Amino acid sequence: MTDVIRTGFRPSRIAIYGVLLLACLVYLIPLIVMLITSFKTPMDIRTGNLLALPTDWTVVGWTKAWSEACTGVQCNGVSGYFWNSFKMTVPAVLISTLLGAFNGYVLSKWKFKGSDLMFGMLLFGCFVPFQVVLLPMAATLGKLGLANTTAGLVLVHVIYGVAFTTLFFRNYYVAIPDALVKAARLDGAGFFTIFFRILLPMSTPIFMVSLIWQFTQIWNDFLFGVVFASGDSQPITVALNNLVNTSTGVKEYNVDMAAAMIAALPTLVVYIVAGKYFIRGLTAGSVKG
Amino acid sequence: MSQLELRDIRKTYTGALDETLKGINIDIASGEFLTLVGPSGCGKSTLMNSIAGLESITGGSIVVNGKDISGMEPKDRDIAMVFQSYALYPTMSVRENIAFGLKIRGMPKEEIRQEVERVADLLQISALLDKKPARLSGGQQQRVAMGRALARRPKIYLFDEPLSNLDAKLRVEMRTEIKKLHQRLRTTIVYVTHDQIEAMTLADRIAVLKDGELQQLGTPKEVYDTPENLFVASFMGSPSMSFIDVEIERAETGLSVTVKGSDGRTLALPVPAYLESWAGKRVVLGIRPEHISQPDDHKADHPMVTSGRFTVEVTEPTGPDVLAVIRLNNKDVQCRLDAEHPVNWGEEADLMFDMRKVVFFDPESEKRIRPQ
Numbered sequence: 177m178t179d180v181i182r183t184g185f186r187p188s189r190i191a192i193y194g195v196l197l198l199a200c201l202v203y204l205i206p207l208i209v210m211l212i213t214s215f216k217t218p219m220d221i222r223t224g225n226l227l228a229l230p231t232d233w234t235v236v237g238w239t240k241a242w243s244e245a246c247t248g249v250q251c252n253g254v255s256g257y258f259w260n261s262f263k264m265t266v267p268a269v270l271i272s273t274l275l276g277a278f279n280g281y282v283l284s285k286w287k288f289k290g291s292d293l294m295f296g297m298l299l300f301g302c303f304v305p306f307q308v309v310l311l312p313m314a315a316t317l318g319k320l321g322l323a324n325t326t327a328g329l330v331l332v333h334v335i336y337g338v339a340f341t342t343l344f345f346r347n348y349y350v351a352i353p354d355a356l357v358k359a360a361r362l363d364g365a366g367f368f369t370i371f372f373r374i375l376l377p378m379s380t381p382i383f384m385v386s387l388i389w390q391f392t393q394i395w396n397d398f399l400f401g402v403v404f405a406s407g408d409s410q411p412i413t414v415a416l417n418n419l420v421n422t423s424t425g426v427k428e429y430n431v432d433m434a435a436a437m438i439a440a441l442p443t444l445v446v447y448i449v450a451g452k453y454f455i456r457g458l459t460a461g462s463v464k465g
Numbered sequence: 466m467s468q469l470e471l472r473d474i475r476k477t478y479t480g481a482l483d484e485t486l487k488g489i490n491i492d493i494a495s496g497e498f499l500t501l502v503g504p505s506g507c508g509k510s511t512l513m514n515s516i517a518g519l520e521s522i523t524g525g526s527i528v529v530n531g532k533d534i535s536g537m538e539p540k541d542r543d544i545a546m547v548f549q550s551y552a553l554y555p556t557m558s559v560r561e562n563i564a565f566g567l568k569i570r571g572m573p574k575e576e577i578r579q580e581v582e583r584v585a586d587l588l589q590i591s592a593l594l595d596k597k598p599a600r601l602s603g604g605q606q607q608r609v610a611m612g613r614a615l616a617r618r619p620k621i622y623l624f625d626e627p628l629s630n631l632d633a634k635l636r637v638e639m640r641t642e643i644k645k646l647h648q649r650l651r652t653t654i655v656y657v658t659h660d661q662i663e664a665m666t667l668a669d670r671i672a673v674l675k676d677g678e679l680q681q682l683g684t685p686k687e688v689y690d691t692p693e694n695l696f697v698a699s700f701m702g703s704p705s706m707s708f709i710d711v712e713i714e715r716a717e718t719g720l721s722v723t724v725k726g727s728d729g730r731t732l733a734l735p736v737p738a739y740l741e742s743w744a745g746k747r748v749v750l751g752i753r754p755e756h757i758s759q760p761d762d763h764k765a766d767h768p769m770v771t772s773g774r775f776t777v778e779v780t781e782p783t784g785p786d787v788l789a790v791i792r793l794n795n796k797d798v799q800c801r802l803d804a805e806h807p808v809n810w811g812e813e814a815d816l817m818f819d820m821r822k823v824v825f826f827d828p829e830s831e832k833r834i835r836p837q
Contacts, residue, residue, distance in 0.1 A: 344716065353552060355550045358519050358539075359548060359554075359613075360550065361540060362517060362539050362544065362566075364566055364611075365569055369569065378555055378556055421572070
């Protein structure tokens, strides 16, 4: 019996693990370089090897990037812009996700004449390139009095995000049996009661998918940030660009790397915290009641 | 206790060319157990959803206790439904599932608690009240689904193929449970199924549907013994009735038909006198497996009983009896034989035809020829 399932080291096994390890390394090298560079002194960077560990570990790069580095004419670090990004991302993610959930509910469980056509057209929103809407959106924001404000950016991201979140939730709800809605209707529940008491509590996996997706998209967005925000309301992606492009003498790679890490951390944290739901949500078709 | 009338119910789906329901008329007495049976696509689920108010009807009216409810919202109809998929709310415990409808209707907390306990007691699910549906077996989920329906004490209960998702053994157990429950509570129940055995065993009356039309409405015995047409005859009963094309002949002893076995031997079978006007014409003889058996001396003397020798083509032992197939007039005909006196395929056997309960159909209209 035992020799049927061989678990020992065979050449093919070693080859497979070797290739996998190599692939991991290739993916991880940029992150490793960023991390170790951010903890080096400028001297270390100039003289040492790119992949070598710092001779003197220091957090100077991080503190400078957070509160002293120059982004253009101001030299207050990226901290202010970091919070700007939060103020923009959190409401935009929550609003677009809730709207998507509601749209998905209507488009899957309360179909009306033309609802499938409407869903199809909404999907176009996923494929419209950002650049196409820059000018009309700028004009709209101006008319609404939201130009150069965080609220304006939130609005832009909600509008762009709803197409994706609707797609997520609609496809998730389509797989939930209609009998559940019928049973609730016979139990006396109305349109909103069914949504809030029955369907929304079942939506955790897809909620997490939408959350991660939207958070990553909105936090990492550069184009809308650079076009529709200016000065104090700019998000961190724009500030990072300004920081790296502001040259005052010697290039401080440790500060650049630290700033880039600061800009990337929130999306990493969100993925680590909610990641298991992400995988589960992507295979949502198999979710059983 | 509620009485339900379906008056000329019609339904055409938007964009569909054919009517799904073509004028259904059924009166269901208070406390009656009615099963709707038919093949898939016959409209039985549409009819059920229409009664519940989940689908609108395009014609006719649904009347409960003399009051037309056709235009009402499902929640105002006071009808409960048990679904094939159970449709339990997955995020709620069993207790919350049963209480949901009561809560929405604003029943006081204490009354809800009592009602949930009463229902849980009735269905023996008290131990499961705090579990989530996903942790229950199929049979337990089925009980909870019934509990949810019972808790509201609605006027009418609808069951939409509630046992189809259970395995064979559990299905038979739950069938008995449902029957017991109905005998105890005497509630009005409309029960949809495609399983004719379920329909036969549970119902006070059966409504057989096909292509949106009511084929026959009657007690299980009526539907089984005197099917109105070829469709009902072939649908009800397992194994189903065999049909043989025959010609009515006039002999000295009375009317008869002749059947020919696979070896060319013929046998004249006596037929009842009400077929007099069909003499010389072709009819379809419908004969159930239990009407052909091994010779039995007690019956052999009856004028409507006769015997012949035929070659058995196939045998299928079922346990209590053996189903055998013989060829008559080039048609396969099923017989139900005694398991204690086995016959082997390919051998000849003496078979007794009991013609007292056979039925005849007009080959043109496919309707049963009724005794005058």
